[in-house]
Amino acid sequence: MKVVQFEEYGGPEVLQMAEMEKPKPMPGEVLIAVTAIGVNYADTARREGAYVVPTPLPFIPGAEVAGIVEEVGEDVDSYKVGDRIVTLVGSGGYSEYIVTKAAALIPLPEDLTDEIAASLPLQGLTAYHLLTTMGRLEKGETVLIHAGAGGVGSLAIQLAKHFGAGKIIATASTEEKRKTARDLGADHTVDYTKYDWRDEVMSVTEGNGVDIALEMVGGDIFHETIRCMRSFGRIVVYGVASGHLAEMYPSGLMNRNLSIIGFFLPEIMKKPILFERSLQDLMKLVSSGKLKLTIGGTYQLKDAAKVHELMQARQTKGKLILKP
Template sequence: MKAVVISDFGGPEVLKLIEMEQPSIGSKQVLIKVVSTSVNFADIKARFGQYHGTGQPPFIPGLDAAGIVEAVGSEVQKVKVGDRVIAFPKNGSYAEYVVAEEELTFVLPDQLDFDIAAACPTVAFTSYKLLADVARVQEGETVLIHAAAGGIGTTAIQLAKILGAGQVIGTVGNKSKISAAVDAGADHVICYETEDFAEKVNELTDGNGADVILDSISGWVTEKSLDCLAYYGRLVNFGIANGDVPGIVKSTDLHSSCRSILGFSLGTTRNRRPHLLQDTADKVLPYLADGRLQMKIGARYSLEEAAKAHELIESRQSTGKVLLNVNP
């Protein structure tokens, strides 16, 4: 089969298309013929050796895939050959065939096409867990979403509204991305290159601040977010996109205001508590099937063009999800 491997840590040029043996499955695993896979920022970090759990090259990058079940292990019960599924594969997804554990494989509703399905696993599952299970967003609350024009950003905006948020505010790094966040349903979008986002959030909330803040950037953005986090507010960090480590948070910023700083990693959840994701799938997939949640697809490439897909994401010019069509 064809697969893209990271031959060494480095730039997009280390992504190599090779021929390799089709993987075999264990008794609780599923073999999937990949139709499409998404490109995530975590793939970029893995290429540089900066993503937690990254092995040594060569390895296949990619977190999720959509495709058709080709074979199942002897103990597999909930999926069968021929099922259309999404999955979090065991050893990367930039390949024509992948292997996934049964509990990390989810059967698709008939209404979902493979493009939408491939765009959803990492961003939709992460967004739902952040909002519903970690931040526990409540009806009418104000939600602030950093990096609002990206895959998780545009998905989280919609899910916040679905889950009852009263106001959703997004931030973006440059003005060209404002329209993507607005199109996803954000009530207000702030460009933090030209505005003080904390000051603007406080203005939009009559001085109360945001009840929930989703932060994948870290560094100064995390620190500044505390200037607009409401009493009883929850700031959830789930990435360090700018590479910075935030300064020490003073306990006085938290206990007297009843505020919380929380962390979440979908990768850790897949590895340590995969059983938690079935409930997430049961919630998210119906939202996609009935159209309440729309996946924003910004670009499509072939498997052979994986380096171009990485270049686009690294340019910070991409909006929505970037896909690799493997067996279209």
């Protein structure tokens, strides 16, 4: 079978096609013929050796896959050959076939395409749990979402609206992206490249600040976000896109009873009830039209390096999909 892997860290050029033996499922496992693969910034971080956990070499990236059950191992009676599924895996998605535990699979509704399904697990589950499990969003609360036009941000805006947020404030660097955020349901948008963006957030909240902030930039943005919070506010940190780690004194949280909460999606996989139920909820929202996904482009597996290059050059919009 064909895979795309890298044997050293570096730019998109280190992604290379390779031939490997088709795997066999062990007891409790299923062999999937992959039909669609979601591409994420986590894949580029893996490739650069800059992911939040070590990346062993050689490495096959790819966490989101949709496909068809090709073979089932012993003790698997929940799926049969021909079933359409979607799943989230730790790695190995850039491949024609992948073996995974049957317990990690979610059946696909007939009305969802493989491409849409492969667009949902990583960013959808992240947005879902940032707001619910970690942020504990309550109806009527104000939410600040950084990078509101991005993959996670665009879904978080829609989900915050669905879960009853009273006011949604999204940040983005260009007017085009801010318009996208407003079209998705943001009540206010802010240009976070301006030095006084925090003042605008405080103005639209009448000086009260926000209840929940979804923060993935780091550096100065993190510190300014703290200053945007109201008493008992929760900042959920799920990335450091700027590359600048923020330092802080925990005692500075005391005067407003603030909470800073970290989120790392792979930990969700250790609690199947959080993974299965929430992904099924997300698929229902997509099927009903309450959650909109945008496919920015579909490419052949052999073009993975090109896709990484386009994505990191910010030359794409929406989710990028690879197809074996």
